[in-house]
Amino acid sequence: MAQYHSLKPWQHQHDFSNQNEQGERNTLYVLLLTISTMFAEIVAGTIYGSMALLGDGWHMGTHAAAFVITLFVYRYARKHKNNPKYAFGTGKVSVLGGFTSAIALGLVALIMAIESAVRLFSPEQIHFKEAILVAFVGLLVNIVSVFLLKDHHSHDHKHHHHENDHDHSHTEQHDHNLRAAYFHVMADALTSILAITALLLGSYLGLNWLDPIMGIVGALIISKWAWGLLSQTAPILLDKSIESSYQQKVVSCIEQLTDHQVADIHIWSISADHYAAEITIVSHNPFSTDYSHNILKPFERLAHLTIEVNKCTQIECLKSE
Structure with missing residues (x-):
């Protein structure tokens, strides 16, 4: 069996295969x-x-x-x-x-x-x-x-x-x-x-x-x-996206934070049972990416999550209150 380099403790694992x-x-x-x-x-x-x-x-x-x-x-x-x-x-x-x-x-x-x-x-x-x-x-x-x-x-x-x-x-x-x-x-x-x-x-x-x-x-x-x-x-x-209702729950979870909006989101299949997500968040006073990862932990179908947080300087970025 082929041998591959083991992952470092801080690196992501990408084994989403179904072992049966x-x-x-x-x-x-x-x-x-x-x-x-x-x-x-x-x-x-x-x-x-x-x-x-x-x-x-x-x-x-x-x-x-x-x-x-x-x-x-x-x-x-x-x-x-x-x-x-x-x-x-x-x-x-x-x-x-x-x-x-x-x-x-x-x-x-x-x-x-x-x-x-x-x-x-x-x-x-x-x-x-x-x-x-x-x-x-x-x-x-x-x-x-x-x-x-x-x-x-x-x-x-x-x-x-x-x-x-x-x-x-x-x-x-x-x-x-x-x-x-x-x-x-x-x-x-x-x-x-x-x-x-x-x-x-x-x-x-x-x-x-x-x-x-x-x-x-x-x-x-x-x-x-x-x-x-x-x-x-x-x-x-064909990288099917997750159902729209689930994606909307992810967006709502982030946008319930004061002055935080989702600028871009992609959720797609990476196996029969796993999804990867890439989310871009904009805010005038953004929380850390670690904080965003923590609030999204309940969404267990997102097996691989990448979050980008951008500090916004435009008044249009403000979430309407």
């Missing part, structure tokens, strides 16, 4: 399980000449690739968390991993939709027994994977209570990297459930057209998950 050891370990288990099943299905499909087995085997390969991305992101973020080349650490690496996997999930949904549409208008012979067996094996593997990747961070709420009422909201640890891997196994499990339903109805009732219809339904649901993950991660990668 249990999530990383369980993702590795899911990857090994997925790869084992993938090879077993490809070998069996080749020996028995089953396109259903072969197809599902290669399909599992796409999810295995997504889990590799997840593991790479965890290790890269941990390795470079104190690398000075990253201005605010590697807090956004997990978000980038989630964004990348969401795109992959969207592509899987698109391929599913196209293939299902083609089969709807040009039906192919379905080998029901083999296809049902494959679907059940896939479902079993994915049920185990879903439990392994169950979003541990969603249950890890940290509640903060202050006498000051500026920030009563609890903070929640978001791991978009693990969430993306979780959606991949959920997508596979959903595909298996829909396939089993369609195949059983097709086998016993002759409703063969249900197979491609279920494929299209699955593609739409997976697309919705992918879009949800994209809409969560993209704004963070």
